[in-house]
Amino acid sequence: MTMGPDEMSSGQGLVDDYLDRLERAAQMLPPERRIDLLAQIRSHITDARIADEVDSEADLRALLDRLGPPEEIAAAAAVDESSATLTRPLSEAEPQSNAGGPRRSIALETWSVIMLTVGSILLPVIGWLVGVVLMWSSDCWRTREKVLGTVLVPGGIGVFGILGVFGFFGASVEVCSSDVSVVNLDGSTSPVSPATSTCDSAGSWTDVLAPTALILFAVASIVVPIILLHLARSRVAEENGAAVGRPSQVDRTKQPAG
Amino acid sequence: MLSLLAREQLYGFDLVRRLGQVDGLVTSEGTIYPLLSRLRRDGWVSTSWVESESGPPRRYYAITTTGERALVAFIDDWGRFRDSVDQLIKGQI
Numbered sequence: 001m002t003m004g005p006d007e008m009s010s011g012q013g014l015v016d017d018y019l020d021r022l023e024r025a026a027q028m029l030p031p032e033r034r035i036d037l038l039a040q041i042r043s044h045i046t047d048a049r050i051a052d053e054v055d056s057e058a059d060l061r062a063l064l065d066r067l068g069p070p071e072e073i074a075a076a077a078a079v080d081e082s083s084a085t086l087t088r089p090l091s092e093a094e095p096q097s098n099a100g101g102p103r104r105s106i107a108l109e110t111w112s113v114i115m116l117t118v119g120s121i122l123l124p125v126i127g128w129l130v131g132v133v134l135m136w137s138s139d140c141w142r143t144r145e146k147v148l149g150t151v152l153v154p155g156g157i158g159v160f161g162i163l164g165v166f167g168f169f170g171a172s173v174e175v176c177s178s179d180v181s182v183v184n185l186d187g188s189t190s191p192v193s194p195a196t197s198t199c200d201s202a203g204s205w206t207d208v209l210a211p212t213a214l215i216l217f218a219v220a221s222i223v224v225p226i227i228l229l230h231l232a233r234s235r236v237a238e239e240n241g242a243a244v245g246r247p248s249q250v251d252r253t254k255q256p257a258g
Numbered sequence: 259m260l261s262l263l264a265r266e267q268l269y270g271f272d273l274v275r276r277l278g279q280v281d282g283l284v285t286s287e288g289t290i291y292p293l294l295s296r297l298r299r300d301g302w303v304s305t306s307w308v309e310s311e312s313g314p315p316r317r318y319y320a321i322t323t324t325g326e327r328a329l330v331a332f333i334d335d336w337g338r339f340r341d342s343v344d345q346l347i348k349g350q351i
Contacts, residue, residue: 046314073288
């Protein structure tokens with residue numbers, strides 16, 4: 001470029017003026033849109049000065065003229081903006097207010113419940129954790145409901161299954177079947193019936209409580225997520241304006257068979 | 259715009275200049291940029307930044323599959339529209 005220093009500065013002044021006008025004209029645009037537009041035009045001017053080999057103020061003016069009056073550009077952006085607001089695709093709508101978006105789906109809540117139940121069996125602990133994260137990130141449930149959901153099923157049924165098999169049951173079995181063998185004089189061993197006292201005193205309390213608690217937790221780990229899902233469905237159905245989704249279906253699954 | 263991008267990915271500046279070359283289509287180059295942003299918002303065009311040795315990174319526009327589908331639909335509609343208008347005009351002459 002062969003612009004002299006004086007021309008350079010006045011040339012830059014010309015550009016700055018232009019961009020100032022553009023910024024002022026674009027005030028009615030949302031900030032993100034405005035910044036974007038300014039960046040696009042600025043970048044265009046830079047590229048054009050090189051491509052057109054702009055080396056005089058006259059050339060620069062021609063370039064800016066070709067670009068068009070800043071007011072027109074801002075107006076074009078504003079027109080697009082208003083029509084875009086009216087027809088904005090659902091995916092772009094702000095996630096804050098669900099009431100604004102039509103047909104809110106409960107995919108998130110459904111997946112959360114699936115992970116809390118089935119997921120915790122297939123992927124112990126991890127699956128359940130995923131379910132918990134999804135549950136807390138949903139806005140369908142109140143905080144206290146989420147707390148209940150987390151606490152009443154810690155680890156999910158998968159964990160309790162494992163605990164039950166190796167932990168509680170194992171402990172009581174151990175206590176009760178600690179074989180005491182007597183070595184006979186001839187070398188053979190004959191088992192002695194386990195000291196019943198050991199079984200009764202140490203074992204009885206945990207014997208009854210542990211499996212019972214286990215069963216309760218196991219049931220809760222299934223029932224609680226299902227209740228949560230039912231809550232989610234009825235709330236979302238209310239929001240969507242449709243009649244509440246048939247609760248009788250879900251109620252039937254909650255009741256014990258028979 | 260989409261038809262130009264359908265063939266290759268372009269820098270914003272190149273795109274605007276090419277469109278400007280088509281006679282009678284563009285009054286002011288600057289008004290093309292809002293349209294590009296609109297295409298991007300509608301998901302028909304995706305953008306990426308590419309580093310360039312001569313200055314700041316430049317924005318690079320590419321058509322998306324959704325955009326391609328929209329283009330095909332438009333070309334279809336346009337063809338029918340053009341034929342209808344031609345028929346009407348010929349009828350009058």
